[in-house]
Amino acid sequence: xxxxxxxxxxxxxxxxxxxxxxxxxxxxxxxxxxxxxxxxxxxxxxxxxxxxxxxxxxxxxxxxxxxxxxxxxxxxxxxxxxxxxxxxxxxxxxxxxxxxxxxxxxxxxxxxxxxxxxxxxxxxxxxxxxxxxxxxxxxxxxxxxxxxxxxxxxxxxxxxxxxxxxxxxxxxxxxxxxxxxxxxxxxxxxxxxxxxxxxxxxxxxxxxxxxxxxxxxxxxxxxxxxxxx
Amino acid sequence: xxxxxxxxxxxxxxxxxxxxxxxxxxxxxxxxxxxxxxxxxxxxxxxxxxxxxxxxxxxxxxxxxxxxxxxxxxxxxxxxxxxxxxxxxxxxxxxxxxxxxxxxxxxxxxxxxxxxxxxxxxxxxxxxxxxxxxxxxxxxxxxxxxxxxxxxxxxxxxxxxxxxxxxxxxxxxxxxxxxxxxxxxxxxxxxxxxxxxxxxxxxxxxxxxxxxxxxxxxxxxxxxxxxxxxxxxxxxxxxxxxxxxxxxxxxxxxxxxxxxxxxxxxxxxxxxxxxxxxxxxxxxxxxxxxxxxxxxxxxxxxxxxxxxxxxxxxxxxxxxxxxxxxxxxxxxxxxxxxxxxxxxxxxxxxxxxxxxxxxxxxxxxxxxxxxxxxxxxxxxxxxxxxxxxxxxxxxxxxxxxxxxxxxxxxxxxxxxxxxxxxxxxxxxxxxxxxxxxxxxxxxxxxxxxxxxxxxxxxxxxxxxxxxxxxxxxxxxxxxxxxxxxxxxxxxxxxxxxxxxxxxxxxxxxxxxxxxxxxxxxxxxxxxxxxxxxxxxxxxxxxxxxxxxxxxxxxxxxxxxxxxxxxxxxxxxxxxxxxxxxxxxxxxxxxxxxxxxxxxxxxxxxxxxxxxxxxxxxxxxxxxxxxxxxxxxxxxxxxxxxxxxxxxxxxxxxxx
Numbered sequence: 001x002x003x004x005x006x007x008x009x010x011x012x013x014x015x016x017x018x019x020x021x022x023x024x025x026x027x028x029x030x031x032x033x034x035x036x037x038x039x040x041x042x043x044x045x046x047x048x049x050x051x052x053x054x055x056x057x058x059x060x061x062x063x064x065x066x067x068x069x070x071x072x073x074x075x076x077x078x079x080x081x082x083x084x085x086x087x088x089x090x091x092x093x094x095x096x097x098x099x100x101x102x103x104x105x106x107x108x109x110x111x112x113x114x115x116x117x118x119x120x121x122x123x124x125x126x127x128x129x130x131x132x133x134x135x136x137x138x139x140x141x142x143x144x145x146x147x148x149x150x151x152x153x154x155x156x157x158x159x160x161x162x163x164x165x166x167x168x169x170x171x172x173x174x175x176x177x178x179x180x181x182x183x184x185x186x187x188x189x190x191x192x193x194x195x196x197x198x199x200x201x202x203x204x205x206x207x208x209x210x211x212x213x214x215x216x217x218x219x220x221x222x223x224x225x226x227x228x229x
Numbered sequence: 230x231x232x233x234x235x236x237x238x239x240x241x242x243x244x245x246x247x248x249x250x251x252x253x254x255x256x257x258x259x260x261x262x263x264x265x266x267x268x269x270x271x272x273x274x275x276x277x278x279x280x281x282x283x284x285x286x287x288x289x290x291x292x293x294x295x296x297x298x299x300x301x302x303x304x305x306x307x308x309x310x311x312x313x314x315x316x317x318x319x320x321x322x323x324x325x326x327x328x329x330x331x332x333x334x335x336x337x338x339x340x341x342x343x344x345x346x347x348x349x350x351x352x353x354x355x356x357x358x359x360x361x362x363x364x365x366x367x368x369x370x371x372x373x374x375x376x377x378x379x380x381x382x383x384x385x386x387x388x389x390x391x392x393x394x395x396x397x398x399x400x401x402x403x404x405x406x407x408x409x410x411x412x413x414x415x416x417x418x419x420x421x422x423x424x425x426x427x428x429x430x431x432x433x434x435x436x437x438x439x440x441x442x443x444x445x446x447x448x449x450x451x452x453x454x455x456x457x458x459x460x461x462x463x464x465x466x467x468x469x470x471x472x473x474x475x476x477x478x479x480x481x482x483x484x485x486x487x488x489x490x491x492x493x494x495x496x497x498x499x500x501x502x503x504x505x506x507x508x509x510x511x512x513x514x515x516x517x518x519x520x521x522x523x524x525x526x527x528x529x530x531x532x533x534x535x536x537x538x539x540x541x542x543x544x545x546x547x548x549x550x551x552x553x554x555x556x557x558x559x560x561x562x563x564x565x566x567x568x569x570x571x572x573x574x575x576x577x578x579x580x581x582x583x584x585x586x587x588x589x590x591x592x593x594x595x596x597x598x599x600x601x602x603x604x605x606x607x608x609x610x611x612x613x614x615x616x617x618x619x620x621x622x623x624x625x626x627x628x629x630x631x632x633x634x635x636x637x638x639x640x641x642x643x644x645x646x647x648x649x650x651x652x653x654x655x656x657x658x659x660x661x662x663x664x665x666x667x668x669x670x671x672x673x674x675x676x677x678x679x680x681x682x683x684x685x686x687x688x689x690x691x692x693x694x695x696x697x698x699x700x701x702x703x704x705x706x707x708x709x710x711x712x713x714x715x716x717x718x719x720x721x722x723x724x725x726x727x728x729x730x731x732x733x734x735x736x737x738x739x740x741x742x743x744x745x746x747x748x749x750x751x752x753x754x755x756x757x758x759x760x761x762x763x764x765x766x767x768x769x770x771x772x773x774x775x776x777x778x779x780x781x782x783x784x785x786x787x788x789x790x791x792x793x794x795x796x797x798x799x800x801x802x803x804x805x806x807x808x809x810x811x812x813x814x815x816x817x818x819x820x821x822x823x824x825x826x827x828x829x830x831x832x833x834x835x836x837x838x839x840x841x842x843x844x845x846x847x848x849x850x851x852x853x854x855x856x857x858x859x860x861x862x863x864x865x866x867x868x869x870x871x872x873x874x875x876x877x878x879x880x881x882x883x884x
Contacts, residue, residue, distance in 0.1 A: 021846075021847050024851075027851070027852050030852060031852075034441070034515050037513070038441040038442070038510045041509070042506070045506055048540065049506070049540060052541050052542070052545055052548075053544040055545075056544065056545045056548035056549060056581075057548060059577070059578065059581075060552065060563060060578070063574050063577065064563075064569065064570060067571045067574075068569075069566045069567070069569055070568070072569030073569055142560070143555070143559045143560050143561045143562075144556070144559075144561045144562035144565065145569075146562070146568065146569035147568075148569070149561070149562075149569075150555070150556075150561035150562045150568075150569065150570055153559055154548075154551065154555060154561065158551070168337075171337060172336040172337060175336070175337060175338055176339045177339075179339040179340075180339075
């Protein structure tokens, strides 16, 4: 598909089926607005899905903690490696901050800054992902030795999935930007280009940054649960 | 410029020339322009190959991981790592093979979606496609594959129960069949309406040309089918001893089939989340101009409420499934009490999903009935706003009642009155919805066509299911009949008597729209009466045997209950046969000897009936402007529901 095709297409998620369809400018604008709104709402719904997933884990944590079956919620001295936990949390907060920064740079039409901040976000996320996996190989407890350790393994599994998902979103956004950057530049840059693809790209970048912030908040919450209290 | 959605009714007094269509789409090359034979296209065939290869790969990886183990530490005595990884990679291979992951993978290098070519060939129903109408039809055949599989298992259960102590199958096989039947039916029922009718009809009913996330929508279907295959694998893997609820500690001790249960539920759960997610966004953002919230068809309201439950409640099921899988593979102890976990944790997590699940199944049924009654009563829907509010009231309250499933175990007894209260509270919005349907029937001159008969059958059945549900919400009654056939009869009355009857009403009603062909009405009435009579003959006696003490999931019972059980079993066989009448009717009148249907055989005002049949690829030539709600049946002079060729398109400055 050529770059011209990409620009003429109405953005991600829109098919170009075989039926020739003619659309009025009003219809195109209407559908474009619907797509932008869909990205916004979709992002918030995705957070809702994630919240209920995290809430299940938090429920398990507090349920097992209060049950303390066989006094095996958390025997004395059992804690996940704190250095790993702090590093992962710090990296995720940094990644979220960079994601927000990259979006702001995009809005101020600083394409290079956007890309640098974006790729740094990906880099931070990758390091956090690697550390999260590595941490699992350095646990001072057996996964099923107590309630705390079980919840920790569950958290690690969910966290890995969340980080991978966030990384995928950021990476695909940046890859798309690389493909479209010239088209955007010809139309005034990504921040102001009236191209449908540019408008959807901006909406997507906003959604991605918002999701990273949400992930960072959840990292802090579970860091407190597993490493502090 | 943008179309002003807020403008609802006013038409310009002097029509002006329409904006000229300026944007055209170049037709892509003809189907299979490269000359690639059909069997090389990505389809269900390549999906099957992907699933087999994926399963073998995953199983091999699992065995490699377990190769270093000195012994198998799980309760099942099998290598659960290999089974879980095999099933998970099998599901992944299924998606990869059908092409569901083509775009997500291409996106990593910034590529755009490949143009989808419309095909008139029936093989499109076997492929990954983003046309919501095709996905709806795929779902239709998918859910009925589930339904008939679960139905055959039900026949096996009733056959075994013909005799109190003489057995055709052993206790282990019996409970495996019961569990498989329950799980398949619950998975099916979650998507029974949302999948086929929600995906097909919602865009048409709101005046949209598409759904918000077509690939997400299509992926939900292929995850649904992957989940079916996974859960079917449970039987050859030894089944699972827990019934559909999967309670620990049996869950932890179950054979390899338990892995299939957990993976299957997680896979289907992901599909349910995606389906609900897509429909919510579509309804919010893709309503045609003038389709205000107060004009939204009541069926769409029900789908919206259901989708909210699907999207928010199902993650708990997926998370609980993950914890169960970790218990059986990574040897965590979420549900192992003696190692710091708790078997009751599963009960809580499962029912936090499981009770909203009940309304995931009930609400769309009421949506169909509420949508159809005005058509066949020829009068407006009574209490439209009350019905919509009732649906959301039910959806909201359903998150606060889950502990009534734990009245017998796993709850502080002091908390039981609270959850008894919340459970009884939910009968209030449910009652609103029910009264809306009765209000619509009040003094109506009804047309007793087949869809109407199924609607009335649903109302009758649900009344019995609902009233017994109110009984069950009371702690003393619940404690008395817990785990008995009484509970089983109750939920069959609500789900099969409610949802399945409503679904058939919808099928008979919308088949002319979907296929352009008419199901035979005479055979439809025979189908209804046999199904209605034998349904009640099958399940009503189960209230009695339940009250007399027959426990569910047990293959033996007291000999004095044989008469009732035999009555129920024979009725169940006849009930099963009644579905064959439907299958025969469907095959004959839709495929073998098709009868063209009129454009609007029921004289419906619904927007979906205003577009052409068969529905064009883009649904509407122009985005319609909605000018009225679809329930003005008693007002001959009412404005039409929509202007399908708005001149000029309603415009307003972009905010």
